[in-house]
Amino acid sequence: MGDTRGAVDGPGGTGTATAAQRGPTPEVSTAGRSGRPPGITVRDVAFGYPDRPVLRGVDLRVEPGELTALIGMNGCGKSTLLRVIAGLLRPERGSVQLGGEDLAGMSRREAARRVALLHQSAPPVPGMTVRQLVRQGRWAARGPLGMLRGGDDAAVTRALADAGVTGWAERPVDALSGGERQRVRLALALARDTRILLLDEPTTYLDLHHQLEVLGTVVRLREERDLTVVMVLHDLGHAARFAERIVALREGRVVADGAPREVVTPRLLADVLDVVGRVSVDPVGGWPVCHPDHPLNH
Numbered sequence: 001m002g003d004t005r006g007a008v009d010g011p012g013g014t015g016t017a018t019a020a021q022r023g024p025t026p027e028v029s030t031a032g033r034s035g036r037p038p039g040i041t042v043r044d045v046a047f048g049y050p051d052r053p054v055l056r057g058v059d060l061r062v063e064p065g066e067l068t069a070l071i072g073m074n075g076c077g078k079s080t081l082l083r084v085i086a087g088l089l090r091p092e093r094g095s096v097q098l099g100g101e102d103l104a105g106m107s108r109r110e111a112a113r114r115v116a117l118l119h120q121s122a123p124p125v126p127g128m129t130v131r132q133l134v135r136q137g138r139w140a141a142r143g144p145l146g147m148l149r150g151g152d153d154a155a156v157t158r159a160l161a162d163a164g165v166t167g168w169a170e171r172p173v174d175a176l177s178g179g180e181r182q183r184v185r186l187a188l189a190l191a192r193d194t195r196i197l198l199l200d201e202p203t204t205y206l207d208l209h210h211q212l213e214v215l216g217t218v219v220r221l222r223e224e225r226d227l228t229v230v231m232v233l234h235d236l237g238h239a240a241r242f243a244e245r246i247v248a249l250r251e252g253r254v255v256a257d258g259a260p261r262e263v264v265t266p267r268l269l270a271d272v273l274d275v276v277g278r279v280s281v282d283p284v285g286g287w288p289v290c291h292p293d294h295p296l297n298h
């Protein structure tokens with residue numbers, strides 16, 4: 001497999017102003033709202049589960065305020081990498097920094113005040129309402145004794161509204177459809193009110209209408225809340241359209257990294273996704289459009 005990394009040396013060229021294009025701004029080192037959001041620096045990270053190595057030396061730098069899509073085949077380590085960045089898994093080697101602060105020196109709560117992760121979690125507690133679940137997102141913001149703070153209700157209300165689920169607030173989560181639950185998970189992550197948002201397959205279970213709606217919401221919230229966002233997407237077309245930058249993993253390594261127009265090529269389809277296909281440019285939007293033909297047979 002060829003290494004397509006370095007096709008460009010940074011984000012840009014998607015028609016949206018990138019963090020680099022917006023110019024240098026100071027990173028903040030706290031979860032506070034002033035200044036630019038923290039960037040993410042992953043250096044030579046290795047991680048494995050007891051029976052298998054997964055991440056094999058990942059290097060990645062996400063600029064403050066950047067919207068990055070992480071792509072790759074099933075099992076290549078995307079979710080594992082997000083969990084490492086969220087501080088849920090400790091790397092065996094290498095380091096992760098959030099806004100220049102080393103994650104290794106942070107408690108779970110300190111990490112959770114800086115970074116929120118939407119992931120495909122366990123089934124909800126029977127009868128728990130959407131609002132009750134989303135309130136759980138406030139745990140890290142609370143004091144050591146779990147005391148509710150003044151901003152909790154406002155953060156929950158805002159998260160419900162931003163994810164478009166206010167109308168379901170009093171409904172039991174276990175009575176919602178898969179797609180509805182996925183939007184509640186987005187609200188749960190937003191309730192953390194962090195400046196770094198990690199989204200693991202945020203469009204899973206959603207119909208096309210709601211996929212576009214959620215991705216549009218992520219783009220809007222990135223601007224409104226001034227966030228740094230990394231999202232795992234299986235749809236390369238969505239990644240090419242909505243992200244400023246695409247990072248591709250293969251067998252636990254970064255093998256491509258750059259602006260969609262630069263890295264989304266037939267070679268990327270083959271090298272990263274084992275697919276033979278073509279790539280054209282959307283005549284209206286200008287983003288790359290993939291035309292997958294058939295799986296690549298090795």
Ligand SMILES: Nc1ncnc2c1ncn2[C@@H]1O[C@H](COP(=O)(O)OP(=O)(O)OP(=O)(O)O)[C@@H](O)[C@H]1O
Pocket residue numbers: 049050051052054072073074075076077078079080081
């Ligand atoms: N808790 C676990 N214990 C053992 N192995 C695991 C665990 N979680 C994931 N794995 C394995 O680690 C590898 C990477 O998994 P990961 O979930 O990071 O992949 P992924 O790229 O997100 O895949 P997908 O696109 O299918 O969601 C896979 O081989 C998976 O089976």
